[in-house]
Amino acid sequence: MATTIHQNAVEQDTAPQKIQARFILKRSDTPRNTFELDVNLTLPGGGVTALFGASGSGKTTLLRCIAGLEKPSQGFLSINGQSWQSATHCLPTHRRPLGYVFQEASLFPHLTAKGNLAYAIKRTHAPLPADLYDKVVSVMGIETILNQRPSQLSGGERQRVAIARALLIQPGVLLMDEPLAALDTARKQEILPYLEQLPALFDIPIIYVSHSLDEVARLADHMVVLEQGKVAAQGSLTEVFSRIDLPSRFGDQTGVVLKGIVTERDAHWHLSRLSFASGDLWVSDSGDEVGQPLRIRILARDVSIALSHHEDSSITNRILAEITEIAPDLDEAMVLIRLKVGTDYLIARLTKRSVAHLQLAIGQKVWAQVKSVALVR
Amino acid sequence: MSFSEADLAALWLTLRLASSVTFVLLLLGTPIAWWLARTNSWWKGPVASVVALPLVLPPTVLGFYLLMLMGPQGVIGQFTQSLGLGTLPFTFWGLVVASVLYSMPFVVQPIQNAIEALGNRPLEVAATLRAGPWDRFFSIVLPLARPGFITAAVLGFAHTVGEFGVVLMIGGNIPGETRVVSVQIYDHVEALDYGQAHTLSLLMIAFSFLVLLGLYGLQRKQASPMGKEH
CATH class of the missing domain: 2.40.50.100 (RNA polymerase II/Efflux pump adaptor protein, barrel-sandwich hybrid domain)
Structure with a gap:
């Protein structure tokens, strides 16, 4: 669907870049409680794609499949022309050029904030562009806390360092698993402006898992609605939000x-x-x-x-x-x-x-x- | 307090034995502890039980079977003989093998607990930052589980120093080869040489006390383990 921000629509229509993902994964925690993820998605190779759904809908599992942290029984994944998984091969997580921001702060406690960033830089395959470090540090606003240990930082600060760390690995795609969910409302408001800037400043496709329609409306360009492991709807943000056959997903927030x-x-x-x-x-x-x-x-x-x-x-x-x-x-x-x-x-x-x-x-x-x-x- | 030449030889031998055993145990116990901490396999229970057996078995039982296995007629004995190494009982290396088995639970369990407490998350995070399996072990597991490894090393060392039954069964009482401090004390008492027995025994008490004191101090300092930062 065409939107008034023409630039967005044009980019999505003409870009040859895209993310293709097909996964089937069955899991039974108990014999009665089984979960099945069965998705087949083609996502734009740029901008922010939100994976939206209630808890238990499989959105985090899908993200973990993309990262290689879950082993689906069948998987096909191609990111902007690079094959990460097919019937014949599957790259382990540490060989996938991705950045991952976990729900709760995941900084290594034995390293300072700076040490956590260095951990990523040391392991990137590409040389670090001269200005990237300064850019990431200033965009995330963490100049003054670099020498602190994670235990000395607030939840919001930790998450900003974690996002900076994920950016410094120079990922081909940035995966974010409800990075705000563990924070209180005030902290969320603190981080949201940082997240908003990312697509404009870093040319990296972002896949963002969230159960908050507010966050999705604010950050995403494209949206996938998951329900019980299946894709219930997908499309541009404005299109999916304007659908009225999904009231159970949006409820009062329709x-x-x-x-x-x-x-x-x-x-x-x-x-x-x-x-x-x-x-x-x-x-x-x-x-x-x-x-x-x-x-x-x-x-x-x-x-x-x-x-x-x-x-x-x-x-x-x-x-x-x-x-x-x-x-x-x-x-x-x-x-x-x-x-x-x-x-x-x-x-x-x-x-x-x-x-x-x-x-x-x-x-x-x-x-x-x-x-x-x-x-x- | 003065030590006879034989006492000093026993002390030196004990030190050598405990160091060798600790070294072997860390190399051998770490993969076992890693597997036990992370597996969902049906085998976890049986393997953990076998590792823990020395905690409950009389040392004589373990010593007896090792003697049979490593003796000239035993499976291990035949194997070592075919390699031209002779048999292991009543040698220093026989003691090392026996002590490794006997002290195994004291090394495996602290490491296993530390790795379990660490959880999967730090390893997943490291993997998303392009760290391969070995890199993850050395850059994340080792530093974060360090208290567990130190506890394991100290307990493995101290427990080997304190061994008696297994040593007697496997090593006998050969000066400079298998006569460790605990056996030396036993000899002094048998010879009614209580003065010498006191000297060595008090040394052992002081050593054991200091080891435990250091260990509890370490554990208090690590009262806030990793992963609890949120």
Whole structure:
């Protein structure tokens, strides 16, 4: 699907680089408790791909298969043209050019932060580019803690050193297994800006495991939804978020992500106009300059529908849209309605009674009223 | 306190025996401990039990069977004879073999515990940082499990120094070859030479006390082992 950040779409469409992964893995911890991973994926060879799913959905197992830390009964893996695993061969983990950031801080306790970085540098196959060390250290903001031992660092600091260490191995792909999950909310907010910068600063495809839709909406370009070891959905971030046949995966958090650009700032009312391929939205001024690309999230529960464009409403944002799909919600009384706005989508969550009352049907043109918009970044 | 020439010879022999045994045990015990710490095999229980047998067996039982096996008619004896090495009983190397088996659990168990406490994660992390298996052992396992290795070495050494029954069964009482301190003390007592017996015995008490003191000090210092940092 085309998005307004054209650059992203173009990169993904034309890049010959891609990651192909097929794995079958069966595991039985107890005879009654068996788990089977069975996936066949083609992922973009750049940008951030999120593996999203509930705990037990197999997302970490899939990541570990890619790293060679799990031994699938059948495996095929090719990363941007390099074969890591096939029917005839399987590279052990230490021969795979990857970086891996574990969920909990995984620094070696007998080495200082600097020693941990040196551990990686000593084992890279490529020579270290002159400025890479300084760049990584300053991007992750760890200049002042390099001489400390892991036990002296906070959880957030440890994770930043661990990410720096993974970058210094000069990986062909960076795998991150819920790097924020072990941190409290404040620490998460501390690390997120560091993570956001990575794709722009380092030209490395990132595969990011998460069970948090907030994190995924903020960081990812591409998204794979896993459920019970199978792929339930995959595609660009905006596309997967706009699907309404996955309410059980998203629940209350069902809603779309839109990528737009600040095109106008209204100083008097403290509002910014965000422009999308398919229209404009006015949102609270976030302080971002005109021309700044932004991501927003519009939850289905914040979108209502009117049949006519009336001015006697407090809602600022009204957009003409076409109903393309109606699907049941987890809540018996509610339905989800997918609305097409140009090339973008919105989702509205309405009561069944309203749908009957307004006689809404697929193909109908309606006014989508957006009550609230969350700035993702 | 003064030592006779025979006492000094016994002390030197004991030192040589304990050092050799410790060295062999670290080389041999480490892979066994590694396997026991990480395997899920059905064989784990049986192998761990065999390694631990000397903890409960009377030393005479172990000594008796080793004597049979390493003697001229035994399987090992025939093998060593075919290599032109003669037989092992009543030689220094016979004592080394017997002591290695007898002190095995004291070396394997601390190393096994240390590797188990380490867990799999540091090794996985090292593998994602391009460290191969040997590299992982020397750069991660050895430094992080160091207290376990030191405990193993000290216990293996001290336990060999304190051996008596197995030595008597396998080594007999040959001065300079198999007469270690514990046997020398036994000789002094048999000869009613209590003064000499006291001298050596007090030395052994002091040695044992210092070893244990050092060991407990080490364990207290390592009270915060690795992997507990989060």
